[in-house]
Amino acid sequence: MHRYSWALAALGPVSSVVVSASPLAFRSPSYVSHQDRLDGVKEAFQRSWDGYYEYAFPNDSLKPISKTYDNDRNGWGASAVDAISTALIMENTEVVKQIVDHIKTINFNQTVEGAEQVSLFETTIRYLGGLVSAYDFLTGPFEGIVDQDSVDTILDQAVNLAELLSIAFDTPSGVPINDLVFNGPDGPVTTNEATNGIATIGTLILEWTRLSDLTGDDKYANLTRTGEDWLLNVKNPEVGEPYPGLIGTNVNVKDGTFADGRGGWNGGTDSFYEYLIKMYLYDSERFGVFKDRWIAAIDSSITYLASHPSNRPELTFLAAYNGAGPDKLNFVSSHLACFDGGNIILGGLTLDNEDYIKFGLELVNGCHETYLGTVTGIGPESFRWQDSKLTNASNNGAAPSDQAAFYAKNGYWITSSAYILRPEVVESYYYAYRATGDTKYQDWAWDAFLHINETCSAGVGFSAVTNVNAANGGSFYDSQESFWFAEVLKYSYLIQAGEAPYQVSADHNNEWVFNTEAHPVRVAGKPI
Template sequence: MQPSWDNDTLDYPQQKGPGYDYTGFEKDQQVRADAIVDMFRFAWDGYYKYAFPNDDLEPVTNTFQNSRNGWGCQAVDALSTAIIMELEDIVNVIVDFIPTIDFSKTNTPQPSVVSLFETNIRYLGGLLSAYDLLKGPFSHLRVNSTNVDALLSQARNLADALKFAFNTRTGIPVNDLFLSNHSFSGRGLQQDGQRTAGLAELGTLQLEWQRLSDLTGDPEYGTLVQEAAKYWFSPSPPESEPFPGLTGGNFSVDTGRILDQYGGWTSGNDSAYEYLIKMYVYDPERYANYSERFILAADSGMRYLASSPSTRPDLTMIGSFAGTAVQNYSEQLACFSGGSYILGSAALDRPDYLEFGLKLSEFCANGYRYAAAGIGPIIYSWNTTELAWPQFVNQSDLYNKAGWFIDDNRAFGNGMAPEAVESWYYAFQVTGNSYWRDVAWAYTLAQNRTERANSGFSSVNNVLTVTGGGTSNFMASYMLAEVLKYQFMIQSPKKGIWEPVHDGVNQFVYNTEAHPIRVAAKQPT
């Protein structure tokens, strides 16, 4: 029997000291997994009825918008999850649609700016993942084989449409593009005429573009992204790397120099650090240099950036940095870091990474535990100087109990964020401790209680209220691509080779949008 999603009868955890009371939680893993499939179908049905083949569902008003080029982002992003859930009807709708997409132009009333980063992780990653899954462990699904082959050809068409982004002096790509005339937008163009790129923008392409090269036999795609990464691996000037492996996040496209000393495992930088260990997992023979860079960054994170709130010394989180000054500040986006350390522990045989990764995962679990909505905030601060400011002093009680508060009055909402449940998934998979399943299940229940918005899910406005303070009117594609995939896999009693570690062997690695990519590493015979 699936749990009821009726808000009045929802079995939701009560806060008791530092932990949840899980009494009464449905412990049957198949029931939990089936309930998450039900969530996916509900979200898909709303999108398909009111938005397909546009990008985004606006669930409150049953309307749509096109925030990602008008190519059906929600559908392409949802495909790998539908495959893993073995929902053949949905898989066929999407696979039949993908060959019709024209990636040479945006499908919007006016030519729109295309983000290389967002398009890469959602569309290119989604296409390659679906191809790898349908040609591999899910080849038994009844899907038109011609359309499966089209997934790869369309991935190549998309990369060909985007690759002019690398036509710069250094080969560092420009992120914001106009496809219609192969020009760059004005974003990142400074007053002195120097164009810049963010660390995540140049460092979160390698997995997808290298996979495309390996599948097609054309080295161009991998070469482009590997050349761009060199400027991060050999940072200049020296002061732009205040801690070994940790650099500023703003690069000159013209010179390759790093223009600041601000960064950390936070927005604008996060997924570049994530891809260091994932490229090594993808192929440890070719990409040992990525593991070397990951070790530097991970060791520095533990040595220099880790800190504990004054009221909760049992908690540990990585702060951000400004030069060599560490900031007692982090973000929901940084909650992926626990998973990266845990994956690094398995790939590099580093037990200390596992211990540290579990601490980071618990910090974010604690964030969800003490937010009244059961959903963690966008921002975490444990800066007691700021806490004394008049606008934040009303959160003193929260800080005393939880060890964090929100130091930005614009940041009380949360957009269905996937990063924490991603780390909980890695934590469960490596340790087998059902605690992480229960933590993730609590998030599932909270989402159904607060984020269901007419025909889909939408972000809440205030995580410090039990109701979530109402919702916005936008269902992000990562709800289907990431959140529900990780929630399903952590709860499912079934195991599969799509997992990052299966029987001690890596056969798939996830891109930052949770699309499983078949590794190129040699498999044991």
């Protein structure tokens, strides 16, 4: 494993203007730019891109050790499309032009052999989100980097893709089917899924609404709103809404009723809640009810799900649930769920609610502790804890004996030790920094980036690792997924960068909102 000189040098003190800010200084925070850190993130991006472009392009994902590729996202070049908004922010014109040239050649009618099953959710957040973001950027702050015909083609390709995916919504209830099959003689068809999850139903509306707003054709927004309405207006709340605003996971495609009351902020449910406040930020007039549902979900999360480890009660995590009541709580969380602090901070800024901001910062601190506790300095895929209040409850067991000492020190124990290049902890650092101007969040993000660089650098790029609590991360999975470009590198860069129109603002003047894959799209009604 190589160590790079910029990373080693940056382990020492960084010369900069230090800004101290209280959590409540969010109305007018000041920010600091660290050029040496920005250069370090740019180097990691270029190294990752060069490996991908030489050994994997135009396929989806690089296998950096074996120097080959995976087609894990349909074979349309997921890493390229996912990288374009980051390349634009870094002003990497050469890479931008390479990606734009590729986008013009994608045939969305066909997937590569062996990748016939297409996820509506993953394709929306990575490809459709990447395309509409690129169009917004290239007709806005980065206009002129490529010719107008190419820019128009990007929007045309987004329309082509949405038209193909639209078959997913042709169900009795309008709840889409997530898994589609391409390459048949009659075009895409749906699978026979009886249910779909709230994340895969509720994390479409931003991208599809933006496409409608760009094209003037409301049908794309209307398709996603029909399915979303079943989540906003739960038909069988006795099953599907255990707490006000907090809903189950799986919805019946036939009639829009909920099949369970299991949920929380982990994978499968997470980004439904994320998009509620982001849609209100996108257009407060059209999506006022989304704000109300987000507030209900946050208030219930604070009241019912907020939990403190028995031996580290100063830490705060959000529990999962399988129905209403303390005996139904499941004290488990994940790297994925660590976006929660950032989302709640964003909502607090949007709604001028200081209590939400402070609670979001508590959650950010808890996720930071998961990074501090491991050998590699990187947080695990999933973890558990023992709640400080529910003593002797059957759902509140102690740490296993082989992790008792680890739990006593850190306030959590590891249930899945992998790190697959996830962004969520750095993402929440970003929102915490933009809300407060407190440079400690920049330092936390830089520490995380240095540890990821040290542990995950592999072959011609970066790889997921098997064990964050083992020397060198255990072993490599030989996998560099596309969200490494879209999210980890983007948030690692933006938190160290200066002001720009697409940066999250603490003063109610946000011109852009980030989709769950960190692709910025222009807020409705904002001038170009």
